[in-house]
Amino acid sequence: MAQKVSVDISRRNGDTGFRGAESCPACKQLLSTEELEANYKVCPHCNYHFRIGAAERVAQLADRGTWNEIAASLRSADPLRFFDLRPYPDRIEEAEYDTGLPEAMIAGTCRIHKMDTVLAVMDFGFMGGSMGSVVGEKFWRAVDAAIETRYPLVVVCASGGARMQEGIISLLQMAKTTCAVEMLGEAAVPFVSVLTDPTTGGVMASFATLADVVIAEPGSLLCFSGPRVIEQTIKEKLPADFGRAEKNLDHGQIDMIVSRPELKDRLVQVLGMLEGGVACAIGPLWEEEKSSPGRRGALAEAIDRIKALANPSRRSPKK
Amino acid sequence: MTELKRLPTLPGVHLRNEIAKISHRLIELNHDRRLDKNVWDKVELARHPERPYTLDYIHHMFPGFIELRGDRCFADDPAIIGGLAAYMGRTIMVIGHQKGRDLAARARRNFGMPRPEGYRKAQRLMNLANKFGIPVLTLIDTAGAYPGVAAEERGQAAAISQSLLCMARLDVPTVAVIIGEGGSGGALALALADRVIMLENAIYSVISPESCAAILWKDAEEAHLAAQTLRLTSANLSELGAVDAVLPEPRGGAHRDHAAAASIIKQALEENLRELEAMHPQARKRQRLEKFRQMGVWSEGGLTLF
Numbered sequence: 001m002a003q004k005v006s007v008d009i010s011r012r013n014g015d016t017g018f019r020g021a022e023s024c025p026a027c028k029q030l031l032s033t034e035e036l037e038a039n040y041k042v043c044p045h046c047n048y049h050f051r052i053g054a055a056e057r058v059a060q061l062a063d064r065g066t067w068n069e070i071a072a073s074l075r076s077a078d079p080l081r082f083f084d085l086r087p088y089p090d091r092i093e094e095a096e097y098d099t100g101l102p103e104a105m106i107a108g109t110c111r112i113h114k115m116d117t118v119l120a121v122m123d124f125g126f127m128g129g130s131m132g133s134v135v136g137e138k139f140w141r142a143v144d145a146a147i148e149t150r151y152p153l154v155v156v157c158a159s160g161g162a163r164m165q166e167g168i169i170s171l172l173q174m175a176k177t178t179c180a181v182e183m184l185g186e187a188a189v190p191f192v193s194v195l196t197d198p199t200t201g202g203v204m205a206s207f208a209t210l211a212d213v214v215i216a217e218p219g220s221l222l223c224f225s226g227p228r229v230i231e232q233t234i235k236e237k238l239p240a241d242f243g244r245a246e247k248n249l250d251h252g253q254i255d256m257i258v259s260r261p262e263l264k265d266r267l268v269q270v271l272g273m274l275e276g277g278v279a280c281a282i283g284p285l286w287e288e289e290k291s292s293p294g295r296r297g298a299l300a301e302a303i304d305r306i307k308a309l310a311n312p313s314r315r316s317p318k319k
Numbered sequence: 320m321t322e323l324k325r326l327p328t329l330p331g332v333h334l335r336n337e338i339a340k341i342s343h344r345l346i347e348l349n350h351d352r353r354l355d356k357n358v359w360d361k362v363e364l365a366r367h368p369e370r371p372y373t374l375d376y377i378h379h380m381f382p383g384f385i386e387l388r389g390d391r392c393f394a395d396d397p398a399i400i401g402g403l404a405a406y407m408g409r410t411i412m413v414i415g416h417q418k419g420r421d422l423a424a425r426a427r428r429n430f431g432m433p434r435p436e437g438y439r440k441a442q443r444l445m446n447l448a449n450k451f452g453i454p455v456l457t458l459i460d461t462a463g464a465y466p467g468v469a470a471e472e473r474g475q476a477a478a479i480s481q482s483l484l485c486m487a488r489l490d491v492p493t494v495a496v497i498i499g500e501g502g503s504g505g506a507l508a509l510a511l512a513d514r515v516i517m518l519e520n521a522i523y524s525v526i527s528p529e530s531c532a533a534i535l536w537k538d539a540e541e542a543h544l545a546a547q548t549l550r551l552t553s554a555n556l557s558e559l560g561a562v563d564a565v566l567p568e569p570r571g572g573a574h575r576d577h578a579a580a581a582s583i584i585k586q587a588l589e590e591n592l593r594e595l596e597a598m599h600p601q602a603r604k605r606q607r608l609e610k611f612r613q614m615g616v617w618s619e620g621g622l623t624l625f
Contacts, residue, residue, distance in 0.1 A: 071619075079559065079616040080550050084535035133615030140612060162503075162525045164535065167549045168561045171525035172614040174504060175511045178483040179608040202525075204476040205504045210484055224476035224504070225466030229530075233466050243471060251472045 024048050040260040049217050049260055051197055053099060054106050054123035057156055061119060061264050062110035069108040071141045074134045076103065080167045088165040095126045103134040104159070107142040109151065113268040118146040121156040124198070130163035131203050136173030139207060143180040152190040152271045157208045160226075161201020174206035181210045190274035192267060195222050195245070195254065213270050214254045215263075216245035222254070358547045362528060364520040365499050369574040371581065372431075373400060373415030373458045376498065379581030380588075381405055384413070387444060389436075393473065396437030397428045398461070399509075401444040403453070407589070412448035414441050414509060415458030415498075431500075432465035435478035438508050442485040454492045454592055457509040462527060464505030479508040486511035487611075492595035492603060496584055497521045497562070498573070513607050514591045515561075517553045518580070519568045523561070524551035561614070 021032045026048035036043075040060055041050040052060075058067055075092075082088040096102060104127060107120040120142040122129045139155070146153040162170040184191055193211035195204075197220035205224050208214075216222060223243035231238055241247055248254045258266045364370070377384050383405035389395040401414035416433065419425030441457075448455050464475055486493060486509070495512035501523030517523060526534075528546035533539045550556070553565040566583050573580035595603060 073620045075618045077616045077618050080548065082548055084545075084548065133617045136615050137617055164526055164531055164549070166616075167525055168523055168551065168556055168559060169614060169616060171503060171507055172561060172611065174480075174507055175483060175487075175611045176614050178480065178511065179487050179611045182484060182487040183608060202504055205479040205508075206483060207480070209474075209477040209480045222476075223471050224464065224479065225471065230466045230468060230471070234468070238468065242468065247472070251474070253474050253477060 022050075040263075042260050047218055047259060049197065049219055051124060051158070053125055054101060054121040054156075057121045058106065058108070058110070058119065060260070061112055061121075061154075061156075061267070062108075063112065063114065066111040067108050067119075068110065069106060070145055071107055071138045072102065074103065074137055076132055076134050076166075078165075079133075079169055080165070082165040082167070084165075091127060091165065099123055099125045101126050103138065104129045104131070104163075105135045105138045107138045107145075109145060109149070112154070112264060112271075115268050115271060116149070116151045117267075117271070118142050118149070118151050118153045119156075120153070122158045122203070124158040124160070127163060127165075128161075129157075129159035129203070130161060130165075130170070131159060131173050131177075132163035132166040132170045133173065135163075136176045139177045140180045143184050146184060146189050146191075147187045150187075150189060152192065152275065153184060154192050154194065154267060154271070155207065155211070156194045156196060157199040157203055158196045159199055159201070159203035159208075161203060171202065174202045177207040178210065181207055190271055192270055192274075194258075194263065194267075196220050198222070198226075200224065200226050200243075209253075212274060213256075215256055215258050215266070215270070216248065216254045217263075218245055218257050218259055220245045222248050355547055358552060359543045361520055361552045362522055362546050364572050364574075365522040367572065367574045368420075370499055371573050371577040372420070372460060373413075373417045373498070375577050376415075376458055376581050376584060377404060377413055379578050380585045381411075381413070387447075388440070390439035390443060392436070392439055394434075394436045396434050396440060398431050398433040398465070399437035399441055401441060404456075410451075410453050412444055412453050412455045413458070414444055414455065416461040416506075416509070418460060418499075429465055431461045432463060433461065433505060434465050434467070434470045435473045435475050438464075438478035438482040441509060442482050445485050445489060449489050449491050452491055454494070454596070455489065455512075456588060457493070457495045457512065459495060459497045459501050459506045459509055459523075460499035461502050461505050462500055463502035464508070479504050482508040483511050487608065488604075490600040490604065492592055492598075493607075494588055494591050494595070496566075496587075497523050498584075502527060511607075511611065513595050513603060513610075514563050516564045516566060516584075516587055516591070517556060517562045518566050518573060518584075519553050520572050521553060522546075522551040523553075523556055524549050 021030055022036060023030050024043040024046060027043060027046035029043065029045045031043060041052050078088045101123055105120055105122045110117055110119050120139060142153060162173065191211045192213045192215060193208050195208055195214065195216040197217060199208055199222050201224065204222060221243050222245055227238045227242050245257050249257055381404035384402055386400060386402035398416060399414065400417045404411050404413045416431045417428050418431035419428040445455055464479060493512035494514045495510040497517040499521055501521060503526055528542040528549060529539050531549060532541035532545040556562045557565050566587055569576040569579040
């Protein structure tokens with residue numbers, strides 16, 4: 001059952017005008033916007049991954065027309081009436097204005113290569129992707145949706161940590177999201193996290209590292225304490241590769257590094273394998289499904305999907 | 320102000336910046352009037368060098384204590400101590416951050432700032448307690464988890480997240496007491512408990528006032544202001560619903576009378592354990608998860624929910 005898979009970057013379609021160019025911060029090559037977007041905002045010369053926003057991420061991962069946002073009307077309140085140089089509500093308003101998002105996370109159900117999934121995506125552009133009450137609650141609702149539908153949960157992380165402007169309440173979101181992960185675990189629903197540049201602090205020290213499988217994007221900064229904090233503590237300059245995904249892989253902190261153009265395929269592969277385990281575990285059903293070619297298990301379907309993905313036009317960039 | 324915000328604007332006319340300026344000025348005025356010296360006093364009391372530490376409380380609260388050491392992976396972290404304590408004719412698992420009293424002890428205990436091994440030891444001990452139905456008491460007193468290269472390489476973030484998950488999962492009753500500094504994730508890692516109790520002069524915060532000031536005010540000198548803004552005192556936290564109870568300290572603070580402070584905690588522990596042990600383990604776990612679910616303040620469809 002070969003499936004035709006259309007690559008989905010909705011923004012790219014119907015857009016033919018001149019869109020300018022950008023130079024890669026890593027290799028200084030000049031890249032046209034079209035070239036960059038066609039390659040998922042990854043430099044085709046050096047594999048540098050540009051940071052992307054939550055909406056763009058959803059467009060890259062979700063099959064076109066399948067995104068169904070949940071908890072979209074949640075907004076931050078200001079429990080501490082926090083002000084530093086500016087009041088907290090002002091900062092939120094500005095972040096909304098800049099990103100076009102209501103918060104640092106959007107969550108929804110969608111299909112990824114036809115596989116039903118609950119997807120939550122963080123946006124570093126929204127107050128540094130910081131986790132406050134709304135991020136915590138959205139995560140909880142995404143977990144609730146995953147338990148109810150038994151769709152796997154995928155969370156794409158990008159965060160500087162807890163949101164200081166919500167004080168202790170933001171710290172407690174680490175506890176809250178952890179409790180949600182525990183419930184997801186009880187229900188044996190697969191949970192995959194994708195760590196992108198940067199994922200640090202309270203998000204890294206809660207749900208991001210509690211997933212069943214932890215995937216990272218190349219070159220992303222993944223740590224608990226940021227490099228500046230550590231430099232101040234030990235009074236030494238840190239090497240440029242400190243806390244990068246590749247270091248984390250060496251030190252056993254993540255399962256794999258996946259380039260953005262391969263992410264969608266790899267996610268389906270991993271989720272299919274995890275769900276395939278469930279199909280095997282319930283033995284008789286698996287046998288039954290194997291014998292009836294029309295209704296096969298999730299694993300078999302996933303393998304089919306992976307096979308169907310062989311698309312010669314999508315080269316992986318040189319490493 | 321609200322009326323000003325609602326004023327219809329012509330295209331291209333933005334009142335936003337003006338409004339921000341006015342509201343900022345208003346807040347400054349309010350703030351100047353209300354600068355509360357007590358808040359910084361609490362920060363200093365919470366960090367007082369003679370304040371009782373975990374070992375002092377263990378010494379005063381329990382007639383017997385067997386320390387258990389090591390994470391069985393890499394090392395023993397002296398910044399977190401744990402072990403079995405004799406308690407009212409039975410056993411309780413006590414785990415807590417330990418700062419050092421003198422210079423040598425401080426260096427050895429890394430000023431009470433744990434490395435991943437500390438959190439992994441804590442998990443090992445909590446799982447051990449769970450196996451034998453032993454309740455868990457955690458005592459929290461740290462500026463935060465240690466920010467170091469080696470600690471990062473050995474998975475500081477995962478050590479904390481797994482410690483949180485371990486506490487979410489326990490079948491036995493858990494009581495956490497914030498006895499001094501509750502510094503960020505390094506403190507929370509031991510505080511996902513059925514009951515979270517705080518001493519009157521303790522503080523509990525997402526970030527230290529100094530770091531907060533350095534980031535938001537770009538000036539560490541504004542730490543006093545940050546401390547007040549973060550609302551990190553026991554009274555503030557109780558008001559926000561972040562802790563279940565606040566315990567009064569002996570006159571002048573816990574450092575004046577270690578034994579009296581210990582007996583206050585011991586009494587609270589007894590009361591809370593009695594309530595918690597009356598519950599079915601599954602119901603207790605549900606209640607714990609539900610409690611943390613409630614943490615947060617947001618609005619939905621224009622309605623503010625607590």
